[in-house]
Amino acid sequence: MTGLPEWSRAWGEPVGHARVAVRPEDFRVDERLGFAPAGEGPHLLVRVRKRRLSTARAMQALAGHWQVERRQMGHAGRKDRHALTTQWLSVPWPPGASLPPTGSIPLDQEPDARLEVIGVTRHRRKLPVGALAGNDFQLTLRDVEASADALRTRVVTIARYGVPNYFGPQRFGRDGDNLVRARRWFAGEAGPRSRNDRSMLLSAARAAAFNAILDDRVQAGDWCGAEPGEILTLDGRGSVFMAESGDLRHNRLRAAGLRVHPTGALPGSPGRSLAPPPSLAARERAVLQDWDDLVEGLVDKRLEAARRALRLSVRALAVRCLDGRTWRLSFRLMRGAYATAVLRELVEWGDD
Incomplete structure (x- = not known):
């Protein structure tokens, strides 16, 4: 990265090379809230699934479709545009109004993008940044050039020591x-x-x-x-x-x-x-x-x-070979942590 050093690795050189996030479905992130929805109140907690959309763009599209004030909406964390992600948003909603339906939200002039509301429940307040327990990741590594034994051994080390x-x-x-x-x-x-x-x-x-x-x-x-x-x-x-x-x-x-x-x-x-x-x-x-x-x-x-x-700490870490050169990596991280911190201890990667 321009202007930045290559930060030191803890467990030695990567065990091989792979391609990551070749398509959005290869990089899946599921947000976990740090609390239970209240079930009542003047806001909605809305769980959305998005593809090729930034969090800001998803909020803008939802605000326009539901005719709500964008500045009154909230999010707990930003999610990558180049991924398939689920996350929670909050939307101001009159207490006496019926809940909006789930389903797809139209996106004009963005044929490769997708936004879908997959859950709606009432809540008492706007969702603040950081109100997360963490995120679950599922990454598909393609064109992997690494020893299977070396990959599995490094995964064990990461799971044990972080x-x-x-x-x-x-x-x-x-x-x-x-x-x-x-x-x-x-x-x-x-x-x-x-x-x-x-x-x-x-x-x-x-x-x-x-x-x-x-x-x-x-x-x-x-x-x-x-x-x-x-x-x-x-x-x-x-x-x-x-x-x-x-x-x-x-x-x-x-x-x-x-x-x-x-x-x-x-x-x-x-x-x-x-x-x-x-x-x-x-x-x-x-x-x-x-x-x-x-x-x-x-x-x-x-x-x-x-x-x-x-x-x-990298929780629920698992790796599985899908075929000779395609592997699936899954794990759970606390809020504020980056999947790249895990990947860089495992493989060198490119996204094209």
């Missing part, structure tokens, strides 16, 4: 453009075009800084432990806590079972997040010296600092 929790390339935009634009903005040049664009540029800057910290930990081999002085997080949870010497054995057991993970800095202005001890803070500052412009920009824009797990 993978580095890198932000994926989509966070940085096409050819890293979001990061380039963030740097220009921080330098006083052209700023973001909208509130959503501002959020994307800030996210790209912070993701690059975090990936640099994680890369340093992967190279050092201490990206998945629970030693005293680490700030740990519970698997799939946002809460963090300090690893203490008296809990060393307990935390090591929990880390070995993928129940806790060490964290790395998401730089920004001081906030409510637990501050790292001096040794860890100094280590992260040393890594971020090469990214000073991004860190200073994030502080200047008053984005609050936070922590993110360095390790990603």
Whole structure:
């Protein structure tokens, strides 16, 4: 990716090469909500299935078809355009009105795209970003050039020990453009075009800084432990806590079972997040010296600092050979995690 290094891998070189997302059906993502619908209220929770559509375009099409205010709609997470995905949206809906029907939503001038409403239920409030438990993935790998034994062995390693929790390339935009634009903005040049664009540029800057910290930990081999002085997080949870010497054995057991993970800095202005001890803070500052412009920009824009797990647990991981050179990979990830973090530890890939 332009302007970005090749972040270090944890488990060695990929075991082979494959083609990924040759067609949308090869990259399936199913969103899992982090709560149950209320069954009542002035909003609808709408489960949609989309093909060759961004989340923004799907919301626009649904708003137009149902004649609702687009700005009053909500989503829990963005889903890739080049995929077959199911996700949840919220739509404002009068309490006394009957529920809209399920079925296909017409898409003018987009013959390869598809949008289908597959479920509707009432809810009390607008769906906020991040209200997810996670996502289920099913990826079809085509033209695989790898040893079957090597593939299966690497899958076992990933399932047992996890993978580095890198932000994926989509966070940085096409050819890293979001990061380039963030740097220009921080330098006083052209700023973001909208509130959503501002959020994307800030996210790209912070993701690059975090990936640099994680890369340093992967190279050092201490990206998945629970030693005293680490700030740990519970698997799939946002809460963090300090690893203490008296809990060393307990935390090591929990880390070995993928129940806790060490964290790395998401730089920004001081906030409510637990501050790292001096040794860890100094280590992260040393890594971020090469990214000073991004860190200073994030502080200047008053984005609050936070922590993110360095390790990603990969649940329900399975691989199956469909024929000699076609394999199917399925797994479950927590919210905010990227399928590319799993793929890059397995195979090199292209999408054409």
